[in-house]
Amino acid sequence: MAKVTDVNGFKYKFFEIGASPEKGQISELNKFFAFFPKEDIFFTIEQGKIIVFLRQIDLKEFEGKARDFTSIKEVIDEILRRIHSIKSYGIKNGKRVYVDYDKERKVKLRKEKEEERGKYFYALSHGFYDKNNALPSEFENKIICGDSEDVLKKFPDNCVDLIFTSPPYNFGLEYENHKDAESWDKYLNKLFAIFDECIRVLKFGGRIVVNVQPLFSDYIPLHHIISNFFMNRKLIWKGEIIWEKHNYNCKYTAWGSWKSPSNPYLKYTWEFLEIFSKGSLTHKGETNETDLTADEFKKWVYARWDIAPERNMKKWGHPAMFPEELARRVIKLFSFKGDIVLDPFNGVGTTTKVAKELGRRFIGIDISEEYCKKAVQRLGDKKGKSKKLKEQGILSLFSELD
Ligand SMILES: C[S@@+](CC[C@H](N)C(=O)[O-])C[C@H]1O[C@@H](n2cnc3c(N)ncnc32)[C@H](O)[C@@H]1O
Structure with a gap:
């Protein structure tokens, strides 16, 4: 699962890519990532591993550009696979958004308010027992x-x-x-x-x-x-x-x-x-x-x-x-x-x-x-x-x- 971190005042989800990249691959990756704003997505190398930081991207554009970088296809495919596995909060200005959803929400502290109000109040203390039986x-x-x-x-x-x-x-x-x-x-x-x-x-x-x-x-x-x-x-x-x-x-x-x-x-x-x-x-x-x-x-x-x-x-x-x-x-x-x-x-x-x-x-x-x-x-x-x-x-x- 991707975790969340703050970098330069922005929130990002980040994840590590399994294989260690070679030097040539890193320089190609740098060229590829240069097409996208650093505030949206970037990567670092830590202890020989690629760490991708993700806020938001236009997935179609990302996938389209990836086709020009055949020499690092496997790495980009792995990055895309990981991105697809992260829950996004929807599309804003053509980009899929992965963090900071609360900022966009009209209702802040939703969970706390939910707890205060209580869900389905009419069905509480229902008294149904939770053991199920076989149908004859x-x-x-x-x-x-x-x-x-x-x-x-x-x-x-x-x-x-x-x-x-x-x-x-x-x-x-x-x-x-x-x-x-x-x-x-x-x-x-x-x-x-x-x-x-x-x-x-x-x-x-x-x-x-x-x-x-x-x-x-x-x-x-x-x-x-x-x-x-x-x-x-x-x-x-x-x-x-x-x-x-x-x-x-x-x-x-x-x-x-x-x-x-x-x-x-x-x-x-x-x-x-x-x-x-x-x-x-x-x-x-x-x-x-x-x-x-x-x-x-x-x-x-x-x-x-x-x-x-x-x-x-x-x-x-x-x-x-x-x-x-x-x-x-x-x-x-x-x-x-x-x-x-x-x-x-x-x-x-x-x-x-x-x-x-x-x-x-x-x-x-x-x-x-x-x-x-x-x-x-x-x-x-x-x-x-x-x-x-x-x-x-x-x-x-x-x-x-x-
Ligand atoms: C709206 S129709 C359902 C049609 C069904 N969905 C179908 O696609 O064929 C309602 C049915 O309830 C049946 N029905 C009415 N009173 C009933 C009762 N006390 N016990 C069992 N069936 C009853 C009627 O004979 C009728 O076929």
Whole structure:
């Protein structure tokens, strides 16, 4: 790791290069470094070793110039490798900055202030115990047809790593075997009873990610109501992702008070993903069990995801599916390979299909037998594989699907 030091009133990160340079190499290095201001980067030789001092550089320029110095290519490559391994604080005036970030910050003494304020005050003294349990094998890799509140009661505490789900939103959609227009009290009581079970079965450090769309037209901020519920239950609000659907359907209708501020109607082309952690923000797992690429990680931690809505709802006969890409990102970003992923409102099984493809263990629960059958069908990639699926144990717990 590079340490920090002061030289002539400037802060630098510094590191030593392994191999001892020859005389000719030092003179070439001097020529190379002369292209960059000493306040940004320089080197010294101490006890025969090169020590590089780094504040900030234009990496592209540095790499470009390096191409003219083929005789010291190995040394420069080693310097570049070390520079790439140092965390930079971002780019300022075209240069990547490695030190003195606090000087740029509006908030000084951030850590001390953080301690004074306290983080996620609403989730302190949560009382969750940190011992996790194994999921009984009869539930593993299963599509289960039933009411999630009842089914989840059969699970032990702390046995699921990730819950990803999209509950019915009470909009009045036409589901098979579920009434989607209850009074809000009745709807929320049922939803929260299921979420209470979800919290209980979630592991310590596990995450629950809820895809939710407020009923804008009735002024029901369902995403806030659900978030408040989880925070009152002392889960940590880990963040929120905007799922930008570019839903042009809603763009040109329902203006409210046309051209008047008396009651303009706001339009939304996105849904929300609210993310919560139980007990700890850290979910433990082995580094070799992550399947995220650097590009995926960099792209997906920016919390606005542009993903088109699911186009195959007619094909699967379900009115409110989310797209596979949404499940793929959530599962890869928030769980390790081999983790247990649960969807308690599994519909026709988008979560369980993607979880299986990504090498996670899965459980999908839905109240509709018709949807469960389709979810089972989607787990096999070709028709006629049901026998094989049976052999793999991917069946409903309930006899209807046997
Ligand atoms: C928004 S849909 C989920 C769709 C799913 N994400 C997909 O891509 O197929 C909500 C699902 O919740 C199911 N559901 C409603 N009440 C339920 C309950 N009490 N227990 C289990 N599932 C329920 C409905 O049948 C519906 O399929």
